[in-house]
Amino acid sequence: MSLLVVGLSHRSAPVSVLERASLAADAQAKLLQDTLAAEPATEAAVLATCNRIELYADVDKFHAGVAELSTLLAQHSGVGLEELTPYLYVHYEDRAVHHLFSVACGLDSMVVGEGQILGQIKDALARGQELHTAGRLLNDLFQQALRVGKRAHSETGIDRAGQSLVTFGLQQLAAGADPALWAGGKRALVIGAGSMSSLAAATLARTGVAEIVVANRTRARADRLVEILQQGDDTAVRARAVEMSAVGDELTRADIVVSCTGSTGLVLTADALADALGVTLDAAPEAPAVTAVAPAPDDVDQHAAWVENGSAASAAYAGPATPRRVTVPAQSTGPVRLALLDLAMPRDIDGAAHRIAGVRLVDIESLADASADAPMAADVDRVRTIVSDEVAAFGAAQRAAHVAPTVVALRTMAADVVAGEIARLDGRLPDLDEKQRAEITQTVRRVVDKLLHAPTVRVKQLASEPGGAGYADALRELFDLDPQTVAAVSRADLNDPNRGRS
Numbered sequence: 001m002s003l004l005v006v007g008l009s010h011r012s013a014p015v016s017v018l019e020r021a022s023l024a025a026d027a028q029a030k031l032l033q034d035t036l037a038a039e040p041a042t043e044a045a046v047l048a049t050c051n052r053i054e055l056y057a058d059v060d061k062f063h064a065g066v067a068e069l070s071t072l073l074a075q076h077s078g079v080g081l082e083e084l085t086p087y088l089y090v091h092y093e094d095r096a097v098h099h100l101f102s103v104a105c106g107l108d109s110m111v112v113g114e115g116q117i118l119g120q121i122k123d124a125l126a127r128g129q130e131l132h133t134a135g136r137l138l139n140d141l142f143q144q145a146l147r148v149g150k151r152a153h154s155e156t157g158i159d160r161a162g163q164s165l166v167t168f169g170l171q172q173l174a175a176g177a178d179p180a181l182w183a184g185g186k187r188a189l190v191i192g193a194g195s196m197s198s199l200a201a202a203t204l205a206r207t208g209v210a211e212i213v214v215a216n217r218t219r220a221r222a223d224r225l226v227e228i229l230q231q232g233d234d235t236a237v238r239a240r241a242v243e244m245s246a247v248g249d250e251l252t253r254a255d256i257v258v259s260c261t262g263s264t265g266l267v268l269t270a271d272a273l274a275d276a277l278g279v280t281l282d283a284a285p286e287a288p289a290v291t292a293v294a295p296a297p298d299d300v301d302q303h304a305a306w307v308e309n310g311s312a313a314s315a316a317y318a319g320p321a322t323p324r325r326v327t328v329p330a331q332s333t334g335p336v337r338l339a340l341l342d343l344a345m346p347r348d349i350d351g352a353a354h355r356i357a358g359v360r361l362v363d364i365e366s367l368a369d370a371s372a373d374a375p376m377a378a379d380v381d382r383v384r385t386i387v388s389d390e391v392a393a394f395g396a397a398q399r400a401a402h403v404a405p406t407v408v409a410l411r412t413m414a415a416d417v418v419a420g421e422i423a424r425l426d427g428r429l430p431d432l433d434e435k436q437r438a439e440i441t442q443t444v445r446r447v448v449d450k451l452l453h454a455p456t457v458r459v460k461q462l463a464s465e466p467g468g469a470g471y472a473d474a475l476r477e478l479f480d481l482d483p484q485t486v487a488a489v490s491r492a493d494l495n496d497p498n499r500g501r502s
Contacts, residue, residue: 002058002059002060002062002065002092002093003056003057003058003092003093003096003097003137003141004056004057004058004059004062004065004066004069004090004091004092004096005054005055005056005057005090005091005092005096005099005100006054006055006066006069006070006073006088006089006090007047007052007053007054007055007073007088007089008021008052008053008054008084008087008088008089009051009052009053009054009089009108010051010052010262011108012087012088012089013087014087014264015262015263015264016264017079017083017084017087018051018052018053020077020078020079021053021073021077021078021079021084022048022053022077023046023048023053023076023077027076027077028046028048028127029127029131030076031044031046031055031072031073031076032044032045032046032127032128032131032133033131033133034072034075034076035055035057035068035069035072035133036133038068038072039064039068040057040059040060040061040064040065040068041057041058041059041065041068041069042057042058042059042060042135043057043058043128043133043134043135043136043137043138044056044057044058044128044133044134044138045057045124045125045127045128045133045134045138045142046124046127046128047100047103047120047121047124048120048124049117049120051109051262052103052108053073053077055069055072055073056096056100056138056141057069058135058137058138062092066090070084070085070088073088094391094395097141097391097394097395098387098388098391100121100141100142100145101144101145101148101149101387101390101391101394102384102387103117103121103145104117104118104121104145104146104148104149104152105148105149105152105153105158105383105386105387106149106152106153106158106159106383107158107380107383107384107387112158112380113153113158113159113160113379114159114195115149115153115159116195117149118146118149118150121142121145121146121149122142122146124142125138125139125142125143125146128142137398140394140397140398141394144390144394148386148387148390151386151390152383152386152387155382155386156379156382156383156386157379158379158380158382158383160379166196166199166200166203166343167179167203168367169258169341169343169362169367170183170203170204170207170341172341172362172366172367173256173339173341173360173362175336175360179207180207180208183204183207183208183209183256184207184208184209184210185208185209185210186209186210186255186256187209187210187211187213187253187254187255187256188201188204188209188211188212188213188254188255188256188257188258189212189213189215189247189250189251189254189256189257189258190204190212190213190214190215190225190257190258190259191215191216191244191247191257191258191259191260191261191267191268191348192215192216192259192260192261192262192344192348193214193216193218193221193222193224193225194221194260194261194262196260196343197214197216197225197258197259197260197261197343198225198228200258200260200341200343201214201225201229201239201258202228202229204237204256204258205229205237205239209237209256210237210238211237211238211239211240212226212229212237212238212239212240213239213240213241213242213250213254214226214229214239214240214241214242215241215242215243215244215246215247215250216241216244216261217244217261219241219243222241222242223241225241226239226240226241247267247268248272248275248276251268251272251273251276251338252276252277254338255337255338255339256338256339256340256341257338257339257340257341257349258341258343259340259341259342259343259344259348259349260342260343260344260348261344261348262344263344263348266347266348266349266350267344267348267349268340268348268349268350268353269350270350270352270353270355270356273338273340273349273350273353273356273359274356276338277337277338277356277357277358277359279356279357279358281352281355281356335358336358336359336360337358337359338358338359338360339359339360339362340353340359340360340361340362341362341363342361342362342363342364343363343364344364347363347364349361349363351363400460403459403460403471403472403475404460406472406475406476406481407456407459407460407475409476409481409482410452410456410475410479410481411452411456413479413481414448414452417448418441418444418445418448421444422437422440422441422444425437425440455475459471459472459475
């Protein structure tokens, strides 16, 4: 197995670059075809979502593969290679498997634990199968990734992670009060219509707000979210969609604002908020800052490092870091007229909003404690364990599968030898009756099977261990097997119409 993935995501690149590098369906198909036409790649699959673009390939050379896949991504995305390269990450062999399994479990998502990525992985596999660019390795890989993702969601509470972040944010806004009592009857403005904003809107609806207004750059997505909110059986919230240009007017009527747009710039400036409240920002009192020790956020991302003196890439994982001291601006005192929850990274709402009288701001930085919440942390740890176990099992299965065609070729050769000897026996003892001939044939086959049983079983066991790929080569050498016969078995297995289907 020489699996390579080159890609970029919300963890490595700004939204502006991701938007420019996005690939339409036709462009994805052309990328796959061009990847297979390239020298180092024999299989290819593309995983393209709003937050990531990743090209997977089975390559025979690491450095040549990285160079070729990076160039192809640049060509088809329309972003120059020099501009794109700083945002690319690379994973190779087991690290690439670990990456995809982590993605499938939602550990690498903008909203940790979200399940939408499973459907996108399924689509990527279907596209590769339809275009015949996904062979044995990628079929096995993506099928297993889907199973690992489903296992993580069924055996842990990882899908509650995003919910806990929204809920925790509303609890902070409520300042110790029951969020349902605090939010009841209020007007809420939700800016953005992505997964996190949708989750926030649904949570607000369940807490009993009187009205939810959704503003989004793409009006159709805002309309769709409003439609979903109004169809909910467990809520009776009024909901409507507006253009982004109407946000200023809506601020004057809102009690709660939740923003998560993925924008690289501020969506709400302190001046805009002050204007909406009819106060002067410069006259707002400067609240003293409070210094506290906050735990370092739990980083579930992998950052790949290219290894120049070797043929593989290794990944460095961010482990528990030393707690950092952060300065949290104290909120302005007095009654809260506008409660702001900023769930975006980078931030949507100007941090200076805390200086505006009547404003309470909770952002992703001040929610760092949520990532250390015991139930969520325990679920993330359990999913990481699942991923590690599944990566090891997948590697063992692939190594065992690598030796299987050689074993089949060996048994085929043995069967041919038996058939030849029986034919020769027929010529020397033509008077044998059918019963005698059948008994001799069965005896010879049993002897050959018994002789081959132990070494073939053992070679499969040895091949499944790390470094076991050489056992197939040894078997071919010892028994002088024709490489073309082994290759023919591999092709027959790959072309099995039932392979890679679930």
